[in-house]
Amino acid sequence: MKITQINIKDYNQFQNLTLDLTYPKGHEKEDQALEKICFIGQSGTGKTSLLNVLRAMLTTPFLQTALSEKYQNSNMNHIVITSYFKEVKSVTEIREGKISFRDLKTDVNPTKFMEDFYLGKNILICFPAEIINNINQILAEKSPHPSSILKTVTEMKQQKRAKPRSVFDFETDNVLEIWNEILQDINAYKIEELKYSQQITKALGINAQNADRAFENYKRWKQKNPNPIEQLAQQLNPILNKFSLAVKTSFDFESIEDLKFIQIQSKGGTEIPYSGWSTGTKQVILTMTPLFKLNTDESIILVDEPERSLYPDIQTEIINNYKSAAPRAQFFFATHSPIIASAFEPWEIVELKFNDQGTVYQEKYYKGERHVDNYFIDPRYLRWDVILMRVFDLGIEGNEKFRNRALTKAARLETVLSKLRAENKMDTEEAQKIWADYLKLATKLAWRLDGYEED
Amino acid sequence: MGMRKIDKTQILATEYQLWIKQLKGQTHPKYSSSHKYYKDVLISLLYCQQGLCAYTEILIAEEERYRPENFDKKGRYIDKGKPESSFSAQLDHFNSHLKEKYGWGWNNFFAISDKINIEKGTQTVDDILKPDSPEYDPHKLLGYNEKRHIFHVHPDIEDESLQIRIENMILVLGLNQGTIKDNRRAYLEPKKKSLALGKEIEPVYQFFTAFEMIEEKL
Known part of the structure; x- marks a missing residue:
């Protein structure tokens, strides 16, 4: 529509x-x-x-x-x-x-x-100006990290919606539920990968042959199932790189929280916790991710x-x-x-x-x-x-209280100098002093002195 | 001053004129833009100022708005509604400190652009650039940098305290205010270029003083 x-x-x-x-x-x-x-x-x-x-x-x-x-x-x-x-x-x-x-x-x-x-x-995707505040408020009330209140796929299955959601309004108070849906495939993938990891660990405890087999299984699964977080990383990273950040694509499985939200890392590979994300980073990730993940036709x-x-x-x-x-x-x-x-x-x-x-x-x-x-x-x-x-109909060009006084002074000095030039008096001590004052002021005003007219 | 000397002797709003005469010596009724004489005064001033802002000389009213025929026999303005315009005319108390007690004094009034009025506010003024004062002569007090379209203190004024007084008033009256300067440049620059090439130009209808100063230098 x-x-x-x-x-x-x-x-x-x-x-x-x-x-x-x-x-x-x-x-x-x-x-x-x-x-x-x-x-x-x-x-x-x-x-x-x-x-x-x-x-x-x-x-x-x-x-x-x-x-x-x-x-x-x-x-x-x-x-x-x-x-x-x-x-x-x-x-x-x-x-x-x-x-x-x-x-x-x-x-x-x-x-x-x-x-x-x-x-x-999806009919509507709506990002309010306060998208970050909204989430931060929920986090302040409940927990410092979205992961601790977001659900894993297993947890979510208990609350399946009768009809799929077609309106994603980030101004509503069930915003974390919306995030659960958006990140559903990423979560599912992480859980599946965790299973394979556990199988390998278990097999290692038996013997090397079993471990090899388990590892082969894992590799086959990996080949067949591209990691959705890698795709998201490819989409988000060109923007995040401007903040010297990137989406973290590997999982540590150190805690259940790793399964839930997007993780980001510095260029050097250090993970940045959500509490350390800049507001600009949050703004980009929280608005771009839904657009990459959802059908927006x-x-x-x-x-x-x-x-x-x-x-x-x-x-x-x-x-x-x-x-x-x-x-x-x-x-x-x-x-x-x-x-x-x-x-x-x-x-x-x-x-x-x-x-x-x-x-x-x-x-x-x-x-x-x-x-x-x-x-x-x-x-x-x-x-x-x-x-x-x-x-935008702004009537002023800058901080007029300061700029206008400087402009008025510099414009006069310029007029005086052109008069002195016309009278062939540029070599006088007075002219040199005015020239020095003019140069200082004109430089601060970012005036071009090469005769070039800005367009 | 961006403006030639203004002659305010002819007042079209004669009913207001009589009213203010009768108030002589007394404190004036409270000034308000919804007062019945507000428009009478404003339009009378626009007539004296030829539709231009008293300070910046930007056009703020078309001639049809301030014609003498727009006043009835009693000297009241016949309101026909206001046409939309990007620079609308407002009444200014030159010395805002007189507004409270003598808010309806003719001598303290000028019609000016709304863009200037907001910024001028209650800043202290100096009569040195009062457009209707008998001694006022823009060609002796002001200069115009025609390259940058900026008004400044006259280059021949060497007395520093006088320089400061004039410079302060250039700022208070908004002669180089952003939008005004932008419009002045857009209006005068093509005329300046045409004149320099010896071409005929249409007569100017605003920014007279700046234009005269450009002409003097050519």
């Missing part, structure tokens, strides 16, 4: 907001749903609210039913989301707290249609503040990393980062602004017809500081 339009009436700060989420005319994907969308705007304009609207729509069963309990008091009176299921168009609507399908151009019953469409797939993926805890160099790549981890999903991001924004085509950015009445509208980046040629802003072409000023 891909969402092509959102229409919200009288919900929180949205009085009447319509978002067209298709590629504009003249684009090679004209009229198709945007593959990734980035909400930007002042705090309070409703970026996270929009993500929550989508969550409410997608976590509620799709039939004539009341909104799930969590959203019942959220005043969602009239929200319409238009979406496409491959070639089938449908309109999902929330009216008076009830969610319903209409215009679904198929004879099949909507619930049945959704079940069939999402068979083996036709999924809607919500990521609030993808820049959280990430150093700028990682931010420059993270959107592409997400996109390549889930190439057939539709992403919705909300960000405050100009670096994140620069990863988007201009029509993929939804900038929300307040008007004088305090209601929210979408700032347009094009004039006239919505055609690629009529867009006058493209964040992919701009420097970060220009994105901050032109796209």
Whole structure:
């Protein structure tokens, strides 16, 4: 499913907001749903609210039913989301707290249609901005390491779900249960490997021949069954390497805890316990792993503040990393980062602004017809500081209290120097002093002195 | 000052003018942007300032908004709603310390860009760059670095205490504020290049002082 339009009436700060989420005319994907969308705007304009609207729509069963309990008091009176299921168009609507399908151009019953469409797939994967805090809080309340509360496959079998999960919402309080499901195959593999290891140990106690046989069995099993953690390592390591880290692929079996969560190690091979992971490391592992492990075909993926805890160099790549981890999903991001924004085509950015009445509208980046040629802003072409000023509407260039005084002084010195030059007085003591002062200030301001004009 | 000297003698808001005259010597009623004379004063100022921010000279109102015909016979502004604009006009008390007791004094009012108003806040001012003061002459107090589009203290002013007074006011009034400077550069740079090549240019409608200073150097 891909969402092509959102229409919200009288919900929180949205009085009447319509978002067209298709590629504009003249684009090679004209009229198709945007593959990734980035909400930007002042705090309070409703970026996270929009993500929550989508969550409410997608976590509620799709039939004539009341909104799930969590959203019942959220005043969602009239929200319409238009979406496409491959070639089938449908309109999902929330009216008076009830969610319903209409215009679904198929004879099949909507619930049945959704079940069939999402068979083996996942509807929603949702990462809140506080993904790390959420997990940390649970850990603080229960234990210092996720492993001690995550379950092994055997433990999990006792609690098998009636229906496979198709919504992975990391904002819910059963987040550790979600992790159990995501890491299920890795856990199963570790347990199987532990069995072989025990067999070898046992056989060694009998004689060398038995031990050889047990070892051969283990090797055969290994050949037939690729280690899922190695595959995950291949996917995660290019990003983790930037933190000088890597996924640990070998198991020590020192404790049952080793069986449960992902382990990471330094470049030198030293294991880093979860409590020693940086927040950036956690952010990357906790959001990228589900995308690598889950089927993301036709999924809607919500990521609030993808820049959280990430150093700028990682931010420059993270959107592409997400996109390549889930190439057939539709992403919705909300960000405050100009670096994140620069990863988007201009029509993929939804900038929300307040008007004088305090209601929210979408700032347009094009004039006239919505055609690629009529867009006058493209964040992919701009420097970060220009994105901050032109796209994020930051009115200042830096720490103006200090920068502006320095600029004003340096600009005057420059004018005085050009005057002295015109009067052929550059050799005077006064001119030399001004030149020295100017050089110091201009260097601190990072002014180029070679006549080159920055563009 | 980014602005030529402003002549504030013609007040379109005559009802306000009468009201303020009657208050002479008394403490003024509380100033508020929802007061009935707020727009009357604002539009009257925009008329005197030709739709430009009093300090930065960026365009903050189109002519149709401040035409004398927009005032009725009693001298009240006929409100037709405000068009959306990226630089909206706000009333500023030049000396914010007068706001509490004499918040409606005409002499202390200027119409300025909202971008400047926020940052100017309650900073202490010096009348040396007050745009309507009789002694004010931007060409004697200010210089303009046309390469970087930055206003600075006039290069010939050598008195350091005077330099500091002017420099402080350049900062207080936001003459080199980020967005303003960015817009001024975008507006004046093509004109500067055209002039240097001896080409005809369209008449300027904002940033007059900066433009005049560029012209002087060419």
